Amino acid sequence: MRILLFSGKGGVGKTSLAAATGVRLASLGYRTLVMSVDPAHSLADSFDFGSDLFTRRTADPCRLDERLYIQEVNIQAEIKRHWREVSSYVMSVLRTTGLTDVEAEELAILPGMEELSAMMYVNQYRREGRYDVVVLDCAPTAESLRFISMPTTLEWYMKHIFPVQRTVMKAVRPIANKVAPVELPPDSYFANVRQLFDRLSGVEHLLEDPSVTSVRLVTNPERVVLRETQRAFVYFSLHGLTVDTIIVNRVLPPDAAVGYFKEWQHTQDQVNKEIEDYFSPIPVRKVPLFRDEVLGRARLEEVAQALYGPDEDPSALVRTERPYTFEKRPDGRYQVKIALPFATKAEVELFKKGDELVVEVGTLRRHIGLPTSMAALKPTRARLDHGTLTVILEDSHE
Numbered sequence: 001m002r003i004l005l006f007s008g009k010g011g012v013g014k015t016s017l018a019a020a021t022g023v024r025l026a027s028l029g030y031r032t033l034v035m036s037v038d039p040a041h042s043l044a045d046s047f048d049f050g051s052d053l054f055t056r057r058t059a060d061p062c063r064l065d066e067r068l069y070i071q072e073v074n075i076q077a078e079i080k081r082h083w084r085e086v087s088s089y090v091m092s093v094l095r096t097t098g099l100t101d102v103e104a105e106e107l108a109i110l111p112g113m114e115e116l117s118a119m120m121y122v123n124q125y126r127r128e129g130r131y132d133v134v135v136l137d138c139a140p141t142a143e144s145l146r147f148i149s150m151p152t153t154l155e156w157y158m159k160h161i162f163p164v165q166r167t168v169m170k171a172v173r174p175i176a177n178k179v180a181p182v183e184l185p186p187d188s189y190f191a192n193v194r195q196l197f198d199r200l201s202g203v204e205h206l207l208e209d210p211s212v213t214s215v216r217l218v219t220n221p222e223r224v225v226l227r228e229t230q231r232a233f234v235y236f237s238l239h240g241l242t243v244d245t246i247i248v249n250r251v252l253p254p255d256a257a258v259g260y261f262k263e264w265q266h267t268q269d270q271v272n273k274e275i276e277d278y279f280s281p282i283p284v285r286k287v288p289l290f291r292d293e294v295l296g297r298a299r300l301e302e303v304a305q306a307l308y309g310p311d312e313d314p315s316a317l318v319r320t321e322r323p324y325t326f327e328k329r330p331d332g333r334y335q336v337k338i339a340l341p342f343a344t345k346a347e348v349e350l351f352k353k354g355d356e357l358v359v360e361v362g363t364l365r366r367h368i369g370l371p372t373s374m375a376a377l378k379p380t381r382a383r384l385d386h387g388t389l390t391v392i393l394e395d396s397h398e
């Protein structure tokens with residue numbers, strides 16, 4: 001099973017491009033599911049599905065044609081299915097603070113529940129072999145990052161906190177329930193958490209495997225959007241996911257870039273060049289701004305045509321090489337490894353600018369955004385070996 005993950009800033013066109021990709025995949029014969037993980041669902045609308053404004057029909061995979069399904073992860077439905085014990089415990093705690101049932105129910109939706117639910121489905125569909133490709137239409141960048149970091153966070157919780165909490169609870173509950181105003185979690189809560197964890201097991205390996213999961217970052221040719229795309233790129237890389245394509249959506253076609261829009265074209269041209277430089281050698285694709293909203297099957301096919309040409313397969317592997325990796329070494333230093341397949345030692349220049357590591361190879365420049373934990377460090381040593389540049393970063397005071 002292939003997983004194609006569409007992420008990017010709000011409104012850049014993730015849903016439209018994910019839906020168009022689904023249309024193309026299904027027409028190529030793949031059993032395809034397009035799954036929306038954005039609480040502000042618009043996937044069904046994008047297909048002009050004609051359902052109610054707040055439909056629950058799409059909470060399960062909904063068949064659009066022979067091989068194409070859509071699903072919009074619905075948190076209310078998920079709570080009933082998967083989170084019953086966790087949320088009923090949280091609700092019981094919230095009720096003691098004087099909230100009404102309905103209020104408690106609303107607040108018992110914890111951040112991450114939606115993302116985790118989606119992740120469970122991905123894992124389940126992979127196990128069942130139900131689909132050939134799952135296209136994930138993610139929430140805007142910040143939430144998508146929570147989505148991808150969730151399995152590791154949860155794993156940490158399960159390893160370090162969960163066993164302790166559980167044992168402690170067993171011992172203190174009989175006494176604590178008598179004196180504490182808030183009831184402690186019952187055993188069923190822990191059973192629920194464990195069950196959820198089991199359902200998620202292995203999903204992080206799927207996400208980190210570049211032959212399974214490819215991230216397609218959607219951006220617009222505007223500076224502010226580009227900045228967010230760059231950050232997303234760094235963080236996806238940091239989480240071990242492989243971004244294999246950058247899609248620039250809403251590029252002004254030349255015949256539209258006149259009069260009122262002239263300055264837009266100038267900006268777009270500049271930003272497009274920056275995008276190519278920054279992300280090279282990751283392929284950049286462009287999709288024009290269409291005459292009208294992208295709505296309904298026919299329009300989505302046009303988008304697919306613009307994105308993939310007449311017959312390209314969106315699930316084909318584009319890049320399986322991770323662009324760079326960040327590691328903490330056993331000696332406590334940090335290192336960044338960057339694939340520089342075409343460089344020789346004399347051509348490589350290296351310096352730090354703000355929270356970015358800038359690598360120059362001849363006239364080519366690559367900005368590498370450092371994760372927060374490494375941003376204050378200074379590069380002290382670099383080595384180029386078999387096409388890989390290894391940079392050691394250390395605290396500058398030492």
Ligand SMILES: Nc1ncnc2c1ncn2[C@@H]1O[C@H](COP(=O)(O)OP(=O)(O)O)[C@@H](O)[C@H]1O
Nearest residue numbers: 010011012013014015016250288289290293294
């Ligand atoms: N290339 C395009 N040309 C014209 N309209 C577009 C294009 N891409 C997206 N849109 C429109 O922009 C709006 C936002 O797109 P959407 O795919 O919902 O963005 P996102 O999912 O990133 O929030 C929608 O109304 C969509 O029809």
Ligand SMILES: [Mg+2]
Nearest residue numbers: 014015038042
């Ligand atoms: Mg969307």
